[in-house]
Amino acid sequence: MSRHMLLSVCVRATLLKDKLTQHFSKGLVAVAAASPVFANAGSDLAGMVTSTATGGVTITKGALSLAQMVGVVFVIGALIAAKNKNDNPQIKVSHIAGALIFGVCLIAVPEIIKRSQSQVGLTPINVG
Numbered sequence: 001m002s003r004h005m006l007l008s009v010c011v012r013a014t015l016l017k018d019k020l021t022q023h024f025s026k027g028l029v030a031v032a033a034a035s036p037v038f039a040n041a042g043s044d045l046a047g048m049v050t051s052t053a054t055g056g057v058t059i060t061k062g063a064l065s066l067a068q069m070v071g072v073v074f075v076i077g078a079l080i081a082a083k084n085k086n087d088n089p090q091i092k093v094s095h096i097a098g099a100l101i102f103g104v105c106l107i108a109v110p111e112i113i114k115r116s117q118s119q120v121g122l123t124p125i126n127v128g
Contacts, residue, residue: 064110071106074099 078099085091105112117123 064113067106067109071103071109074103074106076103078103 078096081091081096081099085093085096
């Protein structure tokens with residue numbers, strides 16, 4: 001009899017937790033919907049798409065700088081792995097070569113973009 005009572009308590013606790021989670025999420029959505037920040041949206045769908053595109057153009061320069069920084073980290077990591085290869089048998093030459101090639105490619109991304117634009121016939125722009 002006590003096993004069934006314990007099961008009943010566990011089931012009721014689980015159902016209560018699910019009900020509280022559901023009520024909390026409904027309340028959170030209601031608060032967000034009633035927020036004056038969302039109620040006073042300044043533009044229509046086309047305005048939102050335009051602002052998203054503007055944000056994408058703004059992010060491009062930072063993303064390319066971040067890619068170059070990550071490339072430098074990969075090259076430094078590959079050099080450190082090459083130095084430690086004799087002491088650690090788990091470091092493989094293919095991993096070192098892959099990290100080195102990937103890092104160099106990330107460092108060269110702006111130059112690759114510039115050359116591909118000029119080859120296609122577009123006006124090369126400075127992206128980095």
